[in-house]
Amino acid sequence: MDIATSPLALPFPAMPAIGGVTLRVARARYKAWDRADLTYAELAPGTALAGVFTRNVCCSTEVEMGRESVAGGAARALVVNAGNSNAFTGYRGREAVEQITAQVAAHLGCSPAEVLVSSTGVIGVPLPKDKAREGVAAALTAEPCGWEDAARTIGTTDTFAKGATVSAMIGDVKVTLNGIIKGSGMIAPDMATMLGYIFTDAAVSPAFLQACLPAANAGTFNCITVDSDTSTSDTVLAFATGAAGNAVLEGQDSPGADAFMAAMQDICRQLAHLVVRDGEGAQKFIAITVTGAVSDESARIVGLAIANSPLVKTAIAGGDANWGRVVMAVGKAGQPADRDRLSIAFGGVWAAKDGLPLADYDEAPVAAHLAGQEVEITVDLGLGEGRATVWTCDLTHGYIAINADYRS
Amino acid sequence: MDIATSPLALPFPAMPAIGGVTLRVARARYKAWDRADLTYAELAPGTALAGVFTRNVCCSTEVEMGRESVAGGAARALVVNAGNSNAFTGYRGREAVEQITAQVAAHLGCSPAEVLVSSTGVIGVPLPKDKAREGVAAALTAEPCGWEDAARTIGTTDTFAKGATVSAMIGDVKVTLNGIIKGSGMIAPDMATMLGYIFTDAAVSPAFLQACLPAANAGTFNCITVDSDTSTSDTVLAFATGAAGNAVLEGQDSPGADAFMAAMQDICRQLAHLVVRDGEGAQKFIAITVTGAVSDESARIVGLAIANSPLVKTAIAGGDANWGRVVMAVGKAGQPADRDRLSIAFGGVWAAKDGLPLADYDEAPVAAHLAGQEVEITVDLGLGEGRATVWTCDLTHGYIAINADYRS
Structure with a gap:
């Protein structure tokens, strides 16, 4: 099996010698x-x-x-x-x-x-x-x-x-x-x-x-x-x-x-x-920032619940600003959260604030952001000062191909 | 989007009236x-x-x-x-x-x-x-x-x-x-x-x-x-x-x-x-039985860690008796486990016992079992009397198609 170089690859940097x-x-x-x-x-x-x-x-x-x-x-x-x-x-x-x-x-x-x-x-x-x-x-x-x-x-x-x-x-x-x-x-x-x-x-x-x-x-x-x-x-x-x-x-x-x-x-x-x-099948690099959590560790756990959600990862793969799946992932993380204080943004554009979709939410800039290789999701829990950023990639057919379709 | 009927569908049973x-x-x-x-x-x-x-x-x-x-x-x-x-x-x-x-x-x-x-x-x-x-x-x-x-x-x-x-x-x-x-x-x-x-x-x-x-x-x-x-x-x-x-x-x-x-x-x-x-994209129905855990609840948690592992689920989709991925999932469950007491079977055939692959392990019956629609994985932790069975489906291109490729 020949796996193509990740579209998210970076060139190898010039690295100096290290004495010893x-x-x-x-x-x-x-x-x-x-x-x-x-x-x-x-x-x-x-x-x-x-x-x-x-x-x-x-x-x-x-x-x-x-x-x-x-x-x-x-x-x-x-x-x-x-x-x-x-x-x-x-x-x-x-x-x-x-x-x-x-x-x-x-x-x-x-x-x-x-x-x-x-x-x-x-x-x-x-x-x-x-x-x-x-x-x-x-x-x-x-x-x-x-x-x-x-x-x-x-x-x-x-x-x-x-x-x-x-x-x-x-x-x-x-x-x-x-x-x-x-x-x-x-x-x-x-x-x-x-x-x-x-x-x-x-x-x-x-x-x-x-x-x-x-x-x-x-x-x-x-x-x-x-x-x-x-x-x-x-x-x-x-x-x-x-x-x-x-x-x-x-x-x-x-x-x-x-x-x-x-x-x-x-x-x-x-x-x-x-x-x-270089995540398997990755097409998009996703940064998820959680703010307003009760602690930094709580923010990290919520962020990882979002980052690990197959539904969130497939939505991003599909270029879909599916904040409902983000809500679901927040709720299943087992951390303090209040549905009616939750706000969610994609690429800096708020799609939902305080538990409700925004009436004047303009999906066009969000769709443009999600079409790119670098995606930012921001979730504000509205509870405290805790914050964390976690990183993941999207879940694509490439992941299935690498892990199910081929055998060594 | 038209989703085909699951290959694992069962006919609707004859159901009597219920008084009241x-x-x-x-x-x-x-x-x-x-x-x-x-x-x-x-x-x-x-x-x-x-x-x-x-x-x-x-x-x-x-x-x-x-x-x-x-x-x-x-x-x-x-x-x-x-x-x-x-x-x-x-x-x-x-x-x-x-x-x-x-x-x-x-x-x-x-x-x-x-x-x-x-x-x-x-x-x-x-x-x-x-x-x-x-x-x-x-x-x-x-x-x-x-x-x-x-x-x-x-x-x-x-x-x-x-x-x-x-x-x-x-x-x-x-x-x-x-x-x-x-x-x-x-x-x-x-x-x-x-x-x-x-x-x-x-x-x-x-x-x-x-x-x-x-x-x-x-x-x-x-x-x-x-x-x-x-x-x-x-x-x-x-x-x-x-x-x-x-x-x-x-x-x-x-x-x-x-x-x-x-x-x-x-x-x-x-x-x-x-x-x-009727799981999204399901092609195989997987029963995972964990025995020898320190408690029934511990067995259930280990079972769900296996059932939720994308690597295990894609391996089954590919018909791959990948017990290494099962070991990995057992180890990440956060429950008591001992690598050197772990035994793993597919369809009743032990692939690994007490932490080592079996020398005389015959993959043919296992491959035949994994080619079917109903897959059984048994994991014995070798620690106690706790046991549980959990059920899941495999992770296929169908899941990605349903959740990433189409938008309503």
Whole structure:
């Protein structure tokens, strides 16, 4: 099956080198394909590590071991396997991951816990140890490659390579954050998995890095949805090499901490949007802003209920300003809401206010807005000051085609 | 838009008369269509009433007023409007419903609270009072009609008329339960709404009827899903006229109460299945049984997570025994589960046991099972004794076509 590049794709940005990070790719041949499928990132000694992982209780071995590594706060290498998710493979899957961490640790002279592994692709098939061993050996000695090569290699059914770069000033030192991410194209029986990696030359303590990442995650990766399904392998890792030489960021009070946190937020938002832009069958990028909720978290839950509603997503696919379906989604979210205070706008034009359709509602500008690739829905609950924005894509025949019509 | 009859449709059953229930239909012309769209059921004095309603907090006026009527426990009439849901219409919508209850109450010499009203169809447009008044007047003097006429008239975009009948013995008295239901075809901007009505000639106290209905609802209507979206108008009402002359069922200890509760459960299950069989775009009827959960409720939540997963539903549409997607859905349900104890079967053939794909798994019988119209998925969590069965349909191009491609 050949999936066309998403109409919402963005070009890969020019991304500078990050001191302390060396990227290499190799062919482990996890599938019968003619492409690199093993990504290796070597990290300078002293690199701080942070991570956030899926809440899916049937998570993969890689996620379990990743959590243990994050507790240690230090990383020397990252290995990403594409084509085999190694999920639901029991002890055999764990043995394969332990083999990889041991092999890399021996090469670098570090602890196996400092080697992070992610895998994505077919499930239920233990990662083949022989292919992994040869792939890792090839990667360890391969020529260094660029960010776009790495971004393409971690992908599976992604339709474009996804990366972002952001910089920030910490005192008079410029630091850079580079991120690459994969998700969420999918072919049965593969699983959509979001794997994101952020590399920075900033000097950051592991504890502060682990504080920054979940904070940035909350309003970015946790605010996107393609189809409401949660992968068993979702992972976002952050690596800080310290090569920029700034005064180490130890906490929120460190000079420059605000700038770093803002940069982390920015790159996470950019990467999250790229995943939505490669959502299966996506034709439209939808931003849903909920205001007037009793709290920010309540606003986020209402926003996700709207974003996950198949009826809302199909309406947007059809260019239909169907605020009735938005009302329905608000009501089913289980959050405080009052039908008679609800107001709904598309592209900034209010279709309904205080629980009633507007008498003078002009559908023409709304129809023009919905015909575009970027759709904005605003919902005001009229209850409080809570607000959130979530992002999703529309639900189209393409989604059905990718997930039902084809089998690998 | 012409929607073909669901391939999962069942013929309308032969349904006997219910003493104390007279059905009539009329043309209120809520839409520009050539069909009856107002259903009127007259109920003998002394008819007991019970009801369960949507949990959507943006519910319709009809649901609010229905809850008040159920608190009274008595009903003399039911009016169902098709073509206009009267939802999100504020005080003007309430005025229209109050006009209907007053009109019928004056005719019957009863309290307006004893007149139940449901509406389904386009939202955001107050039910037109003049059409409602003329439609009700016509219905009050129309010739009585049969169950199939009534079942067809409460429908909107349903592709077939849906009814079921069950009988039970209470002592030596045979009682009958007849049910009709509508749902869940839909055309934008209409809302999918499930409206179900159960009529019985059994003599039942309002309190016991209101105990039986939620009990039956829990394992039937609350265990079906088409697309995870919850209508603002969902309603199931039960009316017991007492015409059968049995000793009044006052509670669980009344002789015959068990038989009546079993019959109520049976008819609710039949009606719930009919809604799934008319699910938008449905090609397959899917039963998902979860066993080994820590509780029945936990099993139901896990089952619904599987049933609502777009990835599972598209896999079934494609005839793909994708147990990996089932694992994913189990894990995201937020209920106790252990990846390494999970077993999954399709059509009774185990594909994975105790967290591992079976080495000798023969896909041929599974593929044959998935090629049929009735699909069974069994998930054993291996934790406890909790179990539940939920029902859904597959997710196909037909769903996208109905909800995105066409506009009214």
